[in-house]
Amino acid sequence: MTNSPSVLSEISRRTVGHYNDSAASFWAGTRDHDVSQNIQALTQAVKAQPPAKILDFGCGPGRDLMALKNLGHDPVGLDGSERFCELARQHFGGLVLHQDFLSLDLPSEHFDGIFANASLFHVPSQELPRVLRELWQSLVAGGALFASNPRGDNAEGWNGDRYGAYHDLPAWRGFMNDAGFVELDHYYRPSGRPRAQQPWLASTWRKGA
Secondary structure (H helix, E strand, C coil): CCCCHHHHHHHHHHHHHHHHHCHHHHHHHHCCCCCHHHHHHHHHHCCCCCCCEEEEECCCCCHHHHHHHHCCCEEEEEECCHHHHHHHHHHHCCCEEECCCCCCCCCCCCEEEEEEECCHHHCCCCCHHHHHHHHHHHEEEEEEEEEEEECCCCEEEEECCEEEEECCHHHHHHHHHHCCEEEEEEEEECCCCCHHHCCEEEEEEEECC
16 A cells, blocks of 8 residues: 555654653653663674764654663664654753654764664555665664564554554565665564564664675
């Protein structure tokens, strides 16, 4: 299915509106989530020594920006939610870009790594190749990208006022490979549980030629 520009605009508007409306409760409910496994997956793949330039794509209220900063890196946040950007600036104190995922304006060959934790699944499948290529372009040669998304059977649509696309591993590999990324590793979360109780697919990628 191909969405019209007006439908894509509505997808962004409603999804961002959900996060703006729930920003305070989202921060309260997620500020103590342990995603150190994901942060480590990215930082181990980044070739540059600290302080590496890292884009937190979908930074939310700033939890992971603070963690990356505390590890000695030079992170920059990006989110489509105005309220998330405000909170992230308060909590993190550094640069946070307010940009719609479908209308990015990123510098070329600038970031050593991209941390996309629970964010890229909001990009409709028809737009994902373009968005991934824009992220590819923003990475330095050999840069790394980490992504964690709720997995599924490649269906997409609305969950309340949030739009999501839920890819399985083969489909996600296809998108990433087509965009010029080479897989380094993947795993499922939470760790230590049966696969049926691991709804998150995490993967690390290197910018290829």
